Amino acid sequence: MTEPFPPHRIEPFLDEAAILKRVDELADEIVDAVDGELHVVALLAGAIMFTADLVRALSRRGMNVRMSFIRASSYGAGTQSSGQVGLGPLPRLVGDDVLLVDDILDTGRTLGRVGAAIESLGAKSVRTVVLLDKPSRRVVKLGADHVGFSIPDAFVIGYGLDWAGRFRNLRDVRIVRFPDAADSDAAIEAPEI
Numbered sequence: 454m455t456e457p458f459p460p461h462r463i464e465p466f467l468d469e470a471a472i473l474k475r476v477d478e479l480a481d482e483i484v485d486a487v488d489g490e491l492h493v494v495a496l497l498a499g500a501i502m503f504t505a506d507l508v509r510a511l512s513r514r515g516m517n518v519r520m521s522f523i524r525a526s527s528y529g530a531g532t533q534s535s536g537q538v539g540l541g542p543l544p545r546l547v548g549d550d551v552l553l554v555d556d557i558l559d560t561g562r563t564l565g566r567v568g569a570a571i572e573s574l575g576a577k578s579v580r581t582v583v584l585l586d587k588p589s590r591r592v593v594k595l596g597a598d599h600v601g602f603s604i605p606d607a608f609v610i611g612y613g614l615d616w617a618g619r620f621r622n623l624r625d626v627r628i629v630r631f632p633d634a635a636d637s638d639a640a641i642e643a644p645e646i
């Protein structure tokens with residue numbers, strides 16, 4: 454790994470088994486809360502892994518869903534949100550009970566923007582599920598109906614979450630630490646993972 458990655462350390466955070474166990478619990482919650490057909494709308498690209506596991510967990514519980522995808526982007530190459538949320542083409546959702554799926558709820562701008570767009574498309578209802586929630590970072594006042602893990606303010610990668618396009622393929626979630634300049638470990642090599 455080379456530029457533009459600054460010095461950092463990558464630490465384990467949520468292992469694969471813990472994630473899959475929680476996804477199963479979320480599927481139980483959703484099956485309990487919902488009657489009738491759900492239209493799962495997943496945000497690309499971060500929610501791909503979570504969505505793939507969640508819809509299969511729903512399927513194991515006898516719930517069939519429709520699936521659509523919206524491309525939403527708020528991050529560039531850095532680890533801070535740009536504040537702008539760009540949306541790609543929107544699916545037809547008139548009269549549908551939508552389950553909006555995202556990887557992580559951070560400032561809330563993405564879910565706020567997409568939720569409003571989905572309502573304006575005439576969806577009957579919108580329920581939200583996120584794998585991770587960083588409540589301390591909220592700018593837009595909203596919460597998700599179903600939350601996998603509430604986590605502290607840290608930059609996380611893996612299980613769909615990327616850093617400048619990398620690390621989405623990891624099966625677990627890891628934390629990226631940025632040592633400050635005074636930290637003697639600051640010159641640490643970017644670890645291979």
Ligand code: IMP
Pocket residue numbers: 496499527528534555556557558559560561562563564607608609610614615616
């Ligand atoms: P929000 O619009 O600030 O709530 O941010 C939501 C989006 O930012 C998520 O869908 C992610 O794509 C991205 N994001 C937020 N926090 C992280 C993180 O820690 N790692 C990777 N991506 C993140």
Ligand code: MG
Pocket residue numbers: 496497498499500525555556557
């Ligand atoms: Mg995302």
